[in-house]
Structure formats: C-alpha cells, structure tokens
Amino acid sequence: MTDATTEMAPYAFVRRETLEQQPAPLSVAGPLAWIRAHLLSSPLNIALTLVCLYLVVDSVPGLIRFYFLDAVWTGTSRDACLADKVGRPVGACWAYIADRFQYFIYGSYPINQRWRVNIVFVMFALGVAWLLWTNAPKKKLGIFFFFVLLPISAYVLLLGGPGAERFLGFCLTVTLALAALYVVLSFVPQLVRFYIGEAAVGVVQALPIWKRFFGPKQLVLFALAIFVFLSLLANSPGLPRVDTGLWGGMTVTFLIAAVGIVFSLPLGVVLALGRRSRLPIIQLLSVIFIEFVRGVPLITVLFMANTMLPLFVPQEYSPDRLLRPLVGVALFAAAYMAEVVRGGLQAMPKGQYEGAMSLGLGYWSMMRLIILPQALRIVIPGIVNTFIGLFKDTTLVTIVGIFDFLRTIEATLVDPTWATPTTRATGYAFAAVFYFLCCWGMSRYSIAVEKRLAAGQKR
Amino acid sequence: MSTPSADVKPGKASLLYDPTIRGYFYQILLLAVVGFVIWSAASNAIENLRAQKIASGFGFWHNAAGFDVNQKLIPFSASGSTYGQAFWVGLLNTLLVASIGIVLATFLGFFVGVARLSSNWIVSKIAMIYVEVIRNVPLLLQLFFWYNAVLKPLPNPRQSIELPAGFLLNNRGLYVPDPQFGPGGNLIIWALLIGLVATFVFRSWARKQQAATGKQYPIGLVAFGLIIVLPLLVYFATGRPITFVYPELAGFNLRGGIQIFPEFVALLVGLTTYTAGFIAEVVRAGILAVSKGQTEAANALGLRAGPTLKLVVIPQAMRVIIPPLTSNYLNLTKNSSLAVAIGYPDLVQVFTGTVLNQTGQAVEVVAITMAVYLTISLVTSFFMNIYNKRMALVER
Numbered sequence: 001m002t003d004a005t006t007e008m009a010p011y012a013f014v015r016r017e018t019l020e021q022q023p024a025p026l027s028v029a030g031p032l033a034w035i036r037a038h039l040l041s042s043p044l045n046i047a048l049t050l051v052c053l054y055l056v057v058d059s060v061p062g063l064i065r066f067y068f069l070d071a072v073w074t075g076t077s078r079d080a081c082l083a084d085k086v087g088r089p090v091g092a093c094w095a096y097i098a099d100r101f102q103y104f105i106y107g108s109y110p111i112n113q114r115w116r117v118n119i120v121f122v123m124f125a126l127g128v129a130w131l132l133w134t135n136a137p138k139k140k141l142g143i144f145f146f147f148v149l150l151p152i153s154a155y156v157l158l159l160g161g162p163g164a165e166r167f168l169g170f171c172l173t174v175t176l177a178l179a180a181l182y183v184v185l186s187f188v189p190q191l192v193r194f195y196i197g198e199a200a201v202g203v204v205q206a207l208p209i210w211k212r213f214f215g216p217k218q219l220v221l222f223a224l225a226i227f228v229f230l231s232l233l234a235n236s237p238g239l240p241r242v243d244t245g246l247w248g249g250m251t252v253t254f255l256i257a258a259v260g261i262v263f264s265l266p267l268g269v270v271l272a273l274g275r276r277s278r279l280p281i282i283q284l285l286s287v288i289f290i291e292f293v294r295g296v297p298l299i300t301v302l303f304m305a306n307t308m309l310p311l312f313v314p315q316e317y318s319p320d321r322l323l324r325p326l327v328g329v330a331l332f333a334a335a336y337m338a339e340v341v342r343g344g345l346q347a348m349p350k351g352q353y354e355g356a357m358s359l360g361l362g363y364w365s366m367m368r369l370i371i372l373p374q375a376l377r378i379v380i381p382g383i384v385n386t387f388i389g390l391f392k393d394t395t396l397v398t399i400v401g402i403f404d405f406l407r408t409i410e411a412t413l414v415d416p417t418w419a420t421p422t423t424r425a426t427g428y429a430f431a432a433v434f435y436f437l438c439c440w441g442m443s444r445y446s447i448a449v450e451k452r453l454a455a456g457q458k459r
Numbered sequence: 460m461s462t463p464s465a466d467v468k469p470g471k472a473s474l475l476y477d478p479t480i481r482g483y484f485y486q487i488l489l490l491a492v493v494g495f496v497i498w499s500a501a502s503n504a505i506e507n508l509r510a511q512k513i514a515s516g517f518g519f520w521h522n523a524a525g526f527d528v529n530q531k532l533i534p535f536s537a538s539g540s541t542y543g544q545a546f547w548v549g550l551l552n553t554l555l556v557a558s559i560g561i562v563l564a565t566f567l568g569f570f571v572g573v574a575r576l577s578s579n580w581i582v583s584k585i586a587m588i589y590v591e592v593i594r595n596v597p598l599l600l601q602l603f604f605w606y607n608a609v610l611k612p613l614p615n616p617r618q619s620i621e622l623p624a625g626f627l628l629n630n631r632g633l634y635v636p637d638p639q640f641g642p643g644g645n646l647i648i649w650a651l652l653i654g655l656v657a658t659f660v661f662r663s664w665a666r667k668q669q670a671a672t673g674k675q676y677p678i679g680l681v682a683f684g685l686i687i688v689l690p691l692l693v694y695f696a697t698g699r700p701i702t703f704v705y706p707e708l709a710g711f712n713l714r715g716g717i718q719i720f721p722e723f724v725a726l727l728v729g730l731t732t733y734t735a736g737f738i739a740e741v742v743r744a745g746i747l748a749v750s751k752g753q754t755e756a757a758n759a760l761g762l763r764a765g766p767t768l769k770l771v772v773i774p775q776a777m778r779v780i781i782p783p784l785t786s787n788y789l790n791l792t793k794n795s796s797l798a799v800a801i802g803y804p805d806l807v808q809v810f811t812g813t814v815l816n817q818t819g820q821a822v823e824v825v826a827i828t829m830a831v832y833l834t835i836s837l838v839t840s841f842f843m844n845i846y847n848k849r850m851a852l853v854e855r
Binding site for chain 2: 037039041052053282294297298314315388398399406413424436443
C-alpha cells in the first residue's frame with residue numbers, strides 16, 4: 001500500500017542516496033556534554049560541584065607543595081629541615097625518612113646481621129609471588145614453601161644461635177632420612193622388576209606405601225635443598241643469636257602479619273568445620289571460641305596474651321615477649337577467618353556433599369578433596385579482607401610494647417636529632433603510604449581474583 | 460583398588476568404623492584435651508601468682524585507687540575513690556565515645572555512601588578517595604595523626620582559635636559555652652520532650668489514617684512545629700531563661716564553658732571517620748542491591764525521585780544494610796579501646812592499663828574487661844537481630 005501511495009503521489013519526496021554520517025550534537029557527546037551530564041545536571045549538582053572544586057583547589061596544591069615542592073630531600077640532621085636555617089619555607093622532611101630508613105626496616109637488628117633479614121624478605125617475596133601469580137608453575141610446591149619451609153627458615157635465620165641451629169639440624173636430618181627412604185624405595189620396584197620380571201609389575205602397584213613417595217618426592221627434595229642452603233649459610237659466616245627484643249620495624253610488621261596468616265587460615269578452617277559439625281560438644285566449643293574472640297577487642301586479647309600467657313605456663317617456659325602478641329594475633333584472626341570459611345561452607349550446594357558421599361569418601365577426604373577447595377575459592381575475597389584487617393591490626397602490638405613499623409616511626413619522632421615542626425607530618429605520611437600500598441594492593445588483588453572467578457559464571 | 464565382590468554380606472561394621480562411636484570418641488578426646496589445657500593453665504597460674512605474691516580474687520575492687528582521671532562522668536578523685544569506681548568511670552567513658560561515635564559515623568557513612576553513587580563525577584570520586592584512603596590506613600595511625608599531628612600542635616590557651624558561637628579550640632581541647640538554666644528553664648526541656656512524644660503519636664496516627672483512607676497529612680510540617688517552634692515559643696514566653704557561660708581567658712588558662720578534652724576529640728574524630736568509611740561501603744552495597752526494576756516500577760507508578768528513594772529503594776536497601784551495619788557498630792565500640800594509645804580514659808586505659816599495673820591482678824582485670832565488651836557485643840547484636848527480623852524480607 002505504501003508503494004501504491006508513493007506511486008500515486010507525484011510530489012512525494014523519497015531520498016535516493018544515503019546521507020553522510022554527521023557528528024553527534026554537542027549536547028550528547030564530547031567533553032562539554034560530559035561536563036553537563038556529570039557535573040552540572042541540576043542546581044544541586046552545580047552547587048556540589050562548586051563546593052567540591054573549592055575543596056580540591058583549596059587542599060591539593062597545598063599538599064603537593066608541602067610534600068614535594070617545598071620538601072627537603074637530603075640532609076643529615078634537623079638543621080636541614082628548619083625553615084630559619086634553610087632560609088625558605090620548608091615542607092616535608094624526607095631527609096629524616098632517608099636517614100632513618102634502615103631503622104624503619106630492621107629496627108635495632110644488628111647492622112652486620114641484617115643480610116639474614118634480607119634473605120627472609122627475598123624468600124617471603126618469592127613465596128608471595130609464587131602463590132599470587134595465577135599461572136605460576138608448581139603451586140603445590142609454592143604452598144609447601146610458604147606455609148612450611150618459609151616459617152622454619154625465617155625462625156632459623158632471624159633468631160640464630162645454637163637453639164635455632166639445632167632445630168635446623170633436626171629438620172635437615174628428617175628431610176635427609178626422608179630423601180634416603182625415597183631413593184631406596186623408588187629403586188626397589190626397579191630391582192623387583194629386574195629380578196622377577198615384568199610379571200611383578202602388578203605386585204609393585206599393589207604396594208601403596210611405595211607409591212606414596214612418588215607424590216611428595218618434589219617436596220622432600222625441595223625442602224632438602226632449602227635446608228642444605230640454610231645450613232651452609234649458618235656454618236660459613238655463623239649465625240649469632242639476635243634476641244627478639246632487637247627486632248623491629250617492617251620486619252616485625254611483616255612477621256606478625258605472616259604468622260597471623262599462616263596460622264589463622266588452617267585454624268580458621270578447623271574452627272569453621274567444628275562449627276558446622278554435627279557433634280554437639282565440638283560444635284559448642286567452636287562456637288564459644290569464635291563468638292568469644294569476635295566479641296572482644298584485639299587490644300584486650302593482646303593484653304591477655306601479654307600478661308596472662310606467662311602466668312598460664314610454668315615459669316621456666318615463659319614465652320618470649322614477641323611470641324605473646326603473635327599467639328594473640330593468630331588466635332584473633334583465626335576466629336574471623338572461621339566465620340569467612342563458614343560462609344563458604346554454607347554456600348556449598350548439598351549436592352556436592354551427597355556426590356562426595358556417594359563416591360564413598362569419608363569425612364576428611366570429602367572435605368579435603370571436594371568441599372574445601374570449592375568453599376575456599378568462593379571466599380577468597382573474604383579471606384583477603386581478613387588479611388587486610390590483620391595487617392592493619394598488627395599496629396596494635398605497638399600498645400603492648402613491640403617495636404613494629406609504626407612504633408619505630410613514633411620512636412624516631414621523640415628523637416631530638418630530627419625534631420622539626422614537620423617531622424611528624426612526614427613520618428605519619430610515610431607510614432600511611434606504606435600501609436596504604438600494602439592494604440590497597442591486597443584489595444586490588446582480591447578484586448582481580450573475584451573478577452577472574454566471576455568469569456566462569458558469566459553466560 | 461579392590462574389586463567389589465558380589466557375595467559380601469552387609470554385616471555389622473566394626474566398632475572402629477561406626478560414626479556414632481567415632482563421634483563420641485572424638486568429642487571425649489577434645490573435651491579431655493581442652494580440660495587438660497584449662498586445668499594446667501589454672502594450676503600454673505595459681506602457682507605463678509603465689510610465687511609472685513600477687514593476691515587473687517576481687518578484693519581489690521574496694522581498695523583506694525590513688526590516681527586521677529581527667530574526664531569523668533561520675534565523681535572520681537585520687538583521694539577517696541576505689542578501683543571499682545575507676546571501672547565505672549572507664550566504662551561510662553567508653554560508652555560515651557562509642558554512642559556518640561555510632562551516631563556520627565552513621566550520618567557520615569550514609570552521606571559518603573550516597574555520594575559515591577552520585578551522578579556528579581567529582582562528588583563520587585572524592586567519596587571514593589575518602590573511602591579508599593580511610594579503609595586502607597590503620598586506625599591506630601589515624602588516631603596518632605588526629606591526636607599528635609592535628610590537636611597537639613594547636614596554640615596554647617592564650618592564643619586559642621576562636622570558632623563561631625563562642626567555641627574555642629586550643630591544645631587543651633575544645634571549649635564549649637556552658638548553658639545555664641534560669642528559673643523556668645526546665646519548661647523548655649519539657650516542651651521539647653512533649654513535642655517529641657506528640658510528633659511520634661501524630662506520625663503513627665497519620666500513617667494509620669493514610670493506610671485506612673489514603674489521605675496524607677503534613678507530618679514534616681507538624682513535626683517542625685512541635686519539635687522546633689514549640690520549645691522556641693516557651694523559650695521566649697518564659698523570658699529567655701537559658702544563658703550561656705562563655706569560656707574566657709583567666710591567667711594562663713580558660714575559665715567557664717565546658718572543656719572537651721583533646722583525647723576525646725581525637726578518638727571521636729578518628730573512630731567516626733574510620734567507621735564511616737566502612738559504613739559508606741555497606742550503604743553503597745545495600746543501595747546497589749536493590750534492582751533497577753524497582754526504581755523503574757516506582758517511576759512507572761508516577762512517584763517522583765524523593766518518594767521513590769524514601770518508599771521503595773531505602774526500605775529494601777535497609778535489609779541488606781542492617782546486618783553489616785550492626786557489625787560496624789560493634790567494631791566501633793571495640794575499636795574505642797584504642798583510646799589507650801592516646802590516653803583517653805576509656806575502660807581499657809583506666810582499668811586494663813592503670814588498675815592492672817597498680818594491682819598486678821591480670822587475670823581478674825582482663826577477665827572483667829573482656830566480659831564487659833562481650834556483654835556489649837551480645838546485647839547490641841541481640842537488639843539489632845530483633846530489629847533485623849522486623850525488617851527482613853517476608854517471603855511466601
């Protein structure tokens with residue numbers, strides 16, 4: 001019908017050619033339109049924009065001037081950062097940070113022994129990168145490294161002394177024995193095959209204890225390598241004992257965070273399983289522990305660890321001053337971790353449990369092979385959040401007298417060598433940047449993981 | 460592994476593999492371990508305390524304290540007060556800073572959370588920067604910053620910074636005018652209370668009327684009249700009985716007015732801004748959790764932006780917001796214990812700090828402190844759970 005009307009109406013205009021593409025009108029595209037839509041869409045928005053712009057213009061240039069343009073970057077004492085001595089307005093005193101940087105990292109750790117801390121730092125960085133890098137090879141080896149080898153190495157290296165070396169020797173003996181056993185056992189099947197012939201292959205496969213050593217052989221060899229390396233280190237320059245009272249700075253901050261992470265995760269998993277257990281006493285004890293710890297502030301837990309832990313053990317085993325807050329922090333984080341893991345366990349569909357049971361798996365195999373890997377994967381963001389909280393909470397050990405990073409900053413602030421009007425602002429800014437970068441990095445990582453996991457759910 | 464053979468009888472399993480027996484075994488084992496740990500800890504503690512000649516029991520409660528506290532809501536002095544009174548002073552200070560902090564943090568948090576969702580680019584970016592910075596820096600560092608870097612370097616009382624309405628700020632704290640009630644001053648308080656009650660009654664009546672008849676009443680206008688205008692009228696009718704004593708310089712210090720200590724200000728500001736960062740995220744998540752279809756449906760019904768937010772979006776968002784909001788309130792209360800680092804006399808500073816140091820009775824003091832926080836936590840979550848149940852989604 002439309003065709004008919006166009007045919008009938010001789011004056012109807014029908015365009016025969018396509019028009020050239022026109023740019024979008026200014027009111028819907030381009031920076032002007034963006035500004036109109038995002039900054040000036042209503043009178044209220046205009047007012048808000050103006051207020052915010054005023055805030056930014058008022059504060060940001062001042063901050064930049066204070067922390068960068070007017071800042072003092074080099075110098076050896078407070079004179080470098082005093083306005084009357086320098087003869088110009090002085091902002092942040094970065095010279096002070098540069099001068100005390102070693103102290104912020106190592107605390108009072110003896111200067112000629114600081115290479116030990118550095119080795120631990122390198123190992124720590126290696127472990128973290130290994131675990132966090134998505135496509136890293138041999139993840140299981142990485143987990144073993146981070147959760148078993150690293151703590152042992154850090155203990156031996158940081159503390160040193162005869163006790164630590166005895167411990168290292170013990171670890172070395174155990175892994176050596178395991179390695180020897182592995183070598184012997186892995187040769188036995190070959191020998192059997194050699195003497196009895198191919199018919200014995202079936203017999204070999206029925207011997208599970210030999211097979212068990214094929215799996216962890218890498219772990220044993222890896223551990224052996226690390227321990228041999230450590231004992232070489234310990235023997236050549238010697239590892240004199242460095243008391244924990246001398247440890248400080250970022251070393252202690254990372255130490256507390258790492259110990260908290262290493263112990264709170266498995267303990268949290270156990271507590272979460274206990275809370276969901278059908279055995280009433282186990283459930284009750286888990287609930288009491290979790291709710292009790294979550295109901296009190298970390299400070300009181302630290303006070304308890306500091307004052308009551310020494311009372312609870314015989315006098316001769318009185319725990320080290322640094323060990324006490326470590327125990328407190330780990331237990332505290334475990335309770336929070338337990339709730340996060342519980343969330344993951346609750347999110348598991350019943351079918352997963354039933355599937356595992358129908359395969360004939362027992363409780364522990366079911367949890368280890370089916371449920372926990374999935375549950376933990378779901379709650380990785382929650383776990384990272386708990387780690388962030390834990391990392392921030394490490395500052396609280398300041399209050400019970402441990403020289404963590406924040407405490408070293410505070411300690412240098414009362415030191416007259418660098419007492420200037422801007423030292424405090426500089427020190428706090430430096431600490432804030434350090435904590436911000438660590439926490440923000442962790443939260444970025446958890447967001448990336450979340451996105452990667454969500455990719456599997458996308459249709 | 461082994462091939463299942465057809466002729467195996469499903470006989471009774473060995474006791475070793477019976478789940479019930481195993482369950483009993485594990486539980487008894489756990490109880491034995493926990494019991495042993497507690498028993499050995501207790502016996503060690505008794506022995507250690509005896510060796511150190513530290514008294515046990517709660518006898519210290521009535522001993523003279525012998526120290527003073529600057530901020531106290533109940534009478535307390537170094538000369539005549541006991542450790543028990545010190546406990547109450549600390550507890551009240553904790554509750555004071557926590558309750559004010561909760562109210563302020565809620566307002567600031569909602570404000571920032573909504574700002575982060577604003578269509579205004581600069582507003583949402585500033586809110587985002589606020590949240591990211593606040594949440595990723597330890598609270599203790601922020602408290603040090605507020606106390607040591609902001610409030611301590613303020614000028615001494617002689618060079619106080621004068622704020623509007625007679626407020627003075629210096630390194631001894633914030634000085635606020637002290638209201639004095641003359642004759643008839645009480646009437647204003649009563650008028651305010653009556654106004655509040657009347658507003659509440661009117662509001663519920665108006666709601667019922669609206670539900671029954673559909674007629675709307677000007678609740679906002681009536682509330683304004685009852686809460687603001689009525690006390691003002693009484694104020695003028697009784698001849699302006701409230702006068703303010705302004706803080707003024709006398710010698711090297713200020714006289715008159717109410718002194719708010721810098722420790723309190725620092726702790727309050729720190730707790731408020733820190734918790735607000737977390738509440739903002741809770742609020743944002745709650746609002747984002749309300750599906751866009753709800754807003755569109757409300758628009759389709761012809762609701763304007765204001766009522767849409769008030770009647771459709773916020774009530775549904777609250778369901779998502781309340782549980783995490785509760786834990787943020789609890790966190791704020793627990794975090795107020797960081798007061799010990801800047802010397803605000805809260806429960807931990809007064810009791811677990813000073814009293815513990817003076818008496819040495821670690822077990823009792825720490826146990827009492829923990830019990831207090833545990834009680835606060837449990838009571839708060841009990842009430843919030845009731846509220847949550849009322850607000851929760853009722854499904855068919």
